[in-house]
Every structure is written in C-alpha cells, then in structure tokens.
Amino acid sequence: MTENRAQSAGLLSGFWMSMPGWARSIIKNRKALTGLLILAFFFLVALLAPLLAPTAPQRMVGRPHDPPSEQYVFGTTRQGQDVFAQMVYGARGSLRVGFISGTVIIIIAVAVGLTAGFVGGATDEVLSLIANIFLVVGGLPLIIVMASMIERPGPDTVIIVLCLTSWAWGARVLRSQALSLRNSEFVEAARVSGEPTWRIIAVEILPNMTSLIVSAWIGSVLYAILVQAAYEFIGLGDPNSVTWGTILYWAQNNQALLTGAWWTFVPPGLAIAAVGLSLTLINYGIDEITNPRLSSS
Amino acid sequence: MTTAIGKPGAGKPADNPGFLSKLLDSVYAIFTSRFLRRRFMFYLVAAFAAITLNFIIPRLMPGDPVQLLFARFQGKLDPRAFEAIKAQFGFVDGPLFEQYLLYLRSIVTLDFGPSIMGFPVPVFQVISSSLRWTLLLAGIASVMSYLIGTFLGVLAAWRRGGRIDTVLLPIASVIGAFPYFFVALLAVYILGFQLDIFPTSHAYDTAIRQDWRSTEFIWSVVYHMMLPLFTIIVTATGGWMLGMRNNMIGVLSQDYIVMAEAKGLADRRIMLMYAARNAILPSLTAFAMSFGFIIAGLLLTEIVFSYPGMGYTFLLAVNARDYPLIQGIYLMITAAVLLANFIADMSYVLLDPRAR
Numbered sequence: 244m245t246e247n248r249a250q251s252a253g254l255l256s257g258f259w260m261s262m263p264g265w266a267r268s269i270i271k272n273r274k275a276l277t278g279l280l281i282l283a284f285f286f287l288v289a290l291l292a293p294l295l296a297p298t299a300p301q302r303m304v305g306r307p308h309d310p311p312s313e314q315y316v317f318g319t320t321r322q323g324q325d326v327f328a329q330m331v332y333g334a335r336g337s338l339r340v341g342f343i344s345g346t347v348i349i350i351i352a353v354a355v356g357l358t359a360g361f362v363g364g365a366t367d368e369v370l371s372l373i374a375n376i377f378l379v380v381g382g383l384p385l386i387i388v389m390a391s392m393i394e395r396p397g398p399d400t401v402i403i404v405l406c407l408t409s410w411a412w413g414a415r416v417l418r419s420q421a422l423s424l425r426n427s428e429f430v431e432a433a434r435v436s437g438e439p440t441w442r443i444i445a446v447e448i449l450p451n452m453t454s455l456i457v458s459a460w461i462g463s464v465l466y467a468i469l470v471q472a473a474y475e476f477i478g479l480g481d482p483n484s485v486t487w488g489t490i491l492y493w494a495q496n497n498q499a500l501l502t503g504a505w506w507t508f509v510p511p512g513l514a515i516a517a518v519g520l521s522l523t524l525i526n527y528g529i530d531e532i533t534n535p536r537l538s539s540s
Numbered sequence: 541m542t543t544a545i546g547k548p549g550a551g552k553p554a555d556n557p558g559f560l561s562k563l564l565d566s567v568y569a570i571f572t573s574r575f576l577r578r579r580f581m582f583y584l585v586a587a588f589a590a591i592t593l594n595f596i597i598p599r600l601m602p603g604d605p606v607q608l609l610f611a612r613f614q615g616k617l618d619p620r621a622f623e624a625i626k627a628q629f630g631f632v633d634g635p636l637f638e639q640y641l642l643y644l645r646s647i648v649t650l651d652f653g654p655s656i657m658g659f660p661v662p663v664f665q666v667i668s669s670s671l672r673w674t675l676l677l678a679g680i681a682s683v684m685s686y687l688i689g690t691f692l693g694v695l696a697a698w699r700r701g702g703r704i705d706t707v708l709l710p711i712a713s714v715i716g717a718f719p720y721f722f723v724a725l726l727a728v729y730i731l732g733f734q735l736d737i738f739p740t741s742h743a744y745d746t747a748i749r750q751d752w753r754s755t756e757f758i759w760s761v762v763y764h765m766m767l768p769l770f771t772i773i774v775t776a777t778g779g780w781m782l783g784m785r786n787n788m789i790g791v792l793s794q795d796y797i798v799m800a801e802a803k804g805l806a807d808r809r810i811m812l813m814y815a816a817r818n819a820i821l822p823s824l825t826a827f828a829m830s831f832g833f834i835i836a837g838l839l840l841t842e843i844v845f846s847y848p849g850m851g852y853t854f855l856l857a858v859n860a861r862d863y864p865l866i867q868g869i870y871l872m873i874t875a876a877v878l879l880a881n882f883i884a885d886m887s888y889v890l891l892d893p894r895a896r
Contacts, residue, residue, distance in 0.1 A: 387839075
C-alpha cells in the first residue's frame with residue numbers, strides 16, 4: 244500500500260519534473276490555474292456538445308418561456324427551444340469565433356509589430372501611423388458600420404470584420420518590445436557575428452517575446468469574444484447560428500426582461516463573463532510570473 | 541502678488557506664484573508643446589482616415605455599391621430625394637476621385653444629407669439631439685470610473701495585502717470581465733423591473749416638459765441616468781484599479797521613495813505627492829484610449845436602457861439600414877473620441893513637465 248503510494252508519488256514527481264518550466268510556473272500560479280480550469284471546462288462542453296445536449300438547439304420542444312424544470316434545466320425560449328441545448332451548442336460558436344479571430348489577430352499583430360520594430364525607419368513610421376489610426380478610429384463603431392453594409396451575414400462574417408479592425412493594439416505593444424530588444428546587446432552580438440535577419444528575428448527575438456505574445460493573444464481572444472457577443476446582441480450576426488450572443492439577442496428581442504424570463508439571458512451572459520474571467524485570470528497569472536513583484540502574497 | 545507682500549513670511553514670491561500666473565504658465569505650456577503639436581497633426585490625419593474609410597467601405601463591399609446601399613429605398617422614396625442622397629455620398633457618374641472630392645465637401649460642411657428613417661430630417665439634426673445624451677453619460681461615467689478606480693488602486697498598492705488589495709480588487713476584476721450589456725441587462729431586470737427602484741428606459745420622464753431650468757426636469761434626467769451610469773462605473777472601475785495598483789508598485793520601489801521615507805516625510809504625502817503623481821502618468825494615456833471603449837460600451841448600454849443617445853440611434857439606424865445616418869453617427873463618434881484623446885494629451889502636458 245505505502246509502496247504503491249510512494250511509487251505513484253514518484254511517477255507524479257517524474258511527470259512534474261518532465262514538464263517544461265513555463266508549464267510548471269503556470270500550474271503553480273493560483274490565478275492562471277483557475278483560469279485554465281474554467282476555460283478547459285467550457286472547451287470540454289463545446290467538444291462534447293452533441294453528447295451533452297438533450298436535443299437540437301433550434302428545435303421547438305416545449306411551451307414558450309417555460310421556467311427551468313427537471314425536463315428543461317435552463318427553461319425554454321419564447322420559441323419553445325431548450326435553453327440548455329442552445330447554451331451547449333452556443334459554447335461551440337462563441338469559442339470558435341473567439342479563438343479563430345484572436346489567433347488571426349495576433350498573427351497580423353506579430354507580423355506588423357515585429358516588422359515595424361525591427362526594420363525601423365520609414366517602414367516603422369508608416370506601420371505605426373496605421374496602427375495608431377486604427378486604435379482611435381476602429382473599435383465597435385467601425386465594426387458596426389462594416390457589418391451593416393453586409394447584405395447577408397454568414398457565420399464567419401464576424402471573424403473577417405474582427406480581424407480587419409482589431410490587430411492594432413497588439414501590434415503596438417509588440418512593436419515597442421521588439422524595438423527595445425533590437426537595441427539589446429545579445430541581438431547586437433548576433434548581428435555582428437553575421438546572422439541573417441530572419442534568423443535574428445526567429446531565434447533571438449521571438450523567444451524573448453513569447454510571454455508578451457501569449458498574453459496579447461489571450462487579450463485578443465477575450466476582445467474577440469466580447470465584441471462578437473456585442474455584435475450579435477445588436478442583431479448584426481447570422482440569425483441562424485447558435486452562439487451565446489445570438490441567444491442574448493433573441494432574449495432581448497422577445498422581451499425577456501419585461502416578461503421576467505431571466506433564464507434566457509442569465510446563462511449566456513454568465514457564460515461569456517466566465518470565459519472572459521478565465522482569460523483575464525490567465526493573463527494576470529502570466530503577468531505575475533513574468534513580474535513577480537506584482538503578486539499580492 | 542499683493543497678498544504675498546502684505547503677509548510677512550509668506551515666502552518669496554517666486555516660490556509662491558499666484559493662481560493667475562500658474563494658469564498662464566499652463567496655457568503657455570500647451571501652446572508651445574512640440575508633443576501637443578505632433579499629437580494634433582496625428583488627430584487630423586486620423587480624422588481624415590476615418591472620413592476616407594467611410595468613403596471606401598461601401599465601395600469595397602461585393603456587388604454594386606449603389607444597388608447595395610439604396611436598392612431598398614428605390615420606389616419608397618421620392619426619386620428626387622433618392623438622387624439627393626446618392627449625391628451626398630458622392631455616388632455620381634464620373635471618376636472615383638471626383639466622387640471623393642464631392643463627398644469630402646459635404647463632410648466638411650457637416651452636411652450628411654437627409655436621414656432615410658426620418659426623411660426629410662437632416663442626419664446632422666438627428667445626431668445632434670442624441671449626441672448630448674451620449675456625451676453627458678460617457679463624460680461622467682469615464683471620469684468617475686477613472687477617478688474611483690485610480691484612487692482605490694493607489695490604496696491597494698499602498699496597503700499591499702490589505703482588504704482593498706485582496707478582497708475588493710478581485711471582486712472588481714471579476715465584474716470587469718462581464719460584458720457591459722450583460723451588466724446592463726441585469727441592472728434593468730433586478731433594479732428596474734423586479735425591485736422597481738429605477739426607471740428602465742428613456743432619458744427623462746416624457747410626461748415632463750423638457751426644460752433645463754426646471755429642477756423637476758433635471759431631477760428626472762439624473763434619476764434616469766442612475767442605472768446606465770451605475771452599469772458602466774461598476775464594470776469599468778476594476779481595470780483602472782488594477783492598472784494603477786501595478787504602476788504604483790513599480791514606482792514604490794524607486795530610490796526617491798526610499799529617500800522620501802528616509803527624510804521622514806508623512807506617509808500620506810509620500811503616497812500622493814511622490815508615488816501616485818508619477819504612477820498616474822502612464823494611466824492617463826490609457827484613459828484617453830479608454831474613451832473609445834467607454835463609448836463602445838455605452839452604445840450597448842444605451843440599447844438595453846432605450847436611452848436616446850447615439851448608441852440607441854445607431855441601433856435604430858442599423859435596423860432600418862439608414863446608411864446616411866449610420867455613417868454620420870460613425871463620424872461623430874470618431875470625432876468625439878479624437879477630441880477626448882486630445883484633451884487627455886493636454887492634461888498630460890500639464891501634469892508631466894517632461895512633455896513640455
């Protein structure tokens with residue numbers, strides 16, 4: 244018995260030691276771990292949606308605006324659809340758009356930020372100017388203008404609109420980091436020893452920016468999820484898709500507030516907030532790991 | 541100056557400049573700052589970019605832009621009005637550049653054409669009546685959440701591990717992760733419909749005559765503003781708090797803080813005059829940038845509260861596909877954001893002598 248436990252402890256610690264350093268520090272950080280666990284939960288729900296949902300999300304199964312009961316855990320919508328089924332499938336739609344857009348946004352941001360910071364000169368001036376302009380004239384109003392011009396929004400329209408408008412913030416943050424790394428001694432040394440520019444960027448600069456890129460990526464995913472929800476809540480999204488944003492849109496449209504059908508807008512709102520919180524926590528965790536002075540203990 | 545001479549021992553006049561000369565110094569600093577001149581040029585370029593984007597976007601969309609924009613209204617509108625709206629957007633026969641110039645001329649003269657929704661009321665008139673509600677809300681909400689958040693952030697950093705740092709900060713951060721409009725929905729549902737404490741829509745009681753000199757009307761405006769303000773302040777404060785706390789922690793480890801402590805200065809003085817004054821500078825730039833986010837959040841909040849500002853009008857315009865109004869609102873919001881940024885830049889110059 245004891246031997247068994249010792250063995251499993253040995254296995255565990257072996258597993259622990261075999262993990263890369265960054266993974267260990269993330270798991271040891273309470274905030275980052277909490278965030279990761281919440282996020283993993285929603286990912287699991289999204290993956291297993293067909294198994295978890297009792298019925299298809301758009302099917303009318305019950306009476307309109309039935310409060311939560313044993314049969315319909317989260318009640319039904321005005322159209323008599325099962326809110327629980329919608330929530331489970333909505334996790335797919337919301338996470339998919341959030342992570343795809345966030346990833347494309349960060350790829351654009353890295354490309355623009357590194358080029359501007361590393362090449363410098365006129366290239367930097369022009370790229371920075373464009374990024375700064377997008378920071379002040381972009382945002383939700385520009386997104387609404389673009390979306391309102393699209394005649395028939397498909398499920399991926401929001402991704403395209405988000406990626407076109409939202410890369411500037413990340414580009415600016417990454418540019419200033421690239422700029423300070425460019426003038427550091429080890430990059431200078433690499434340049435003197437004749438390394439080609441692409442190698443300096445890929446081998447010397449990028450690894451030193453990993454934590455910043457990861458936190459900018461998480462920030463972009465968070466932004467994408469929040470903006471997507473807002474975008475769909477206004478009614479600009481694809482009305483046939485099931486996401487947390489469109490559930491909220493239908494709740495608002497069906498006077499859920501007035502009729503007291505809280506179960507149609509509280510679950511999607513809380514789910515968006517929980518995913519937002521998990522991403523924020525992961526970012527706080529990364530902040531604390533890279534800058535230990537910030538931790539409150 | 542006379543008071544300084546009149547009171548013996550009030551210090552040398554140079555150490556104790558009057559309010560007026562301080563004010564003059566500030567005005568001088570604003571006008572001579574190279575930093576501000578550069579920022580001003582930048583905002584001009586940005587405004588130009590927004591105007592140009594507005595011109596390009598409908599033309600980049602697939603299909604014939606004129607068809608796309610105006611097909612819905614053909615037949616519903618008087619043909620002459622239809623031609624007028626098309627001309628407003630530079631959709632005339634002729635090369636693109638000529639269209640662009642025509643479009644620029646109407647923007648510069650603030651002539652956005654008639655709104656389709658409320659034809660024949662000009663877009664500018666529709667916007668100006670809703671703009672003041674949004675600016676009122678956005679102004680109060682952003683300044684208040686910034687001040688409250690920054691102050692709490694200073695306290696959190698000053699008493700590390702204290703109750704503000706370990707209880708209030710996490711709670712504020714959790715609420716900060718909520719989307720604005722969800723907090724708004726909850727506020728309307730709980731405080732409006734269920735408890736019936738606050739009104740759930742409109743900017744004032746429509747039974748009262750709109751008169752800014754009557755206390756009854758102003759009270760009604762304040763009362764209707766409570767919930768939207770509460771929504772934004774509750775959601776936005778957490779971010780400021782954390783930012784300021786982290787800036788403060790960075791500043792508190794500086795040598796001059798240790799020096800100030802060694803000199804035996806009062807704690808409160810070190811906290812406010814030495815640490816907070818320096819820690820606040822980076823967050824001022826963020827404050828300017830946040831105005832855009834506050835406006836975005838406000839657009840949605842207004843929709844939830846049916847508050848007759850830009851956001852609510854924006855929604856109505858989008859639903860009616862009223863393109864002249866949509867574009868006019870976009871330009872107005874952008875102008876407001878640029879102006880707010882410039883004001884924040886000016887206060888930066890006043891607070892940080894290095895920017896002069």
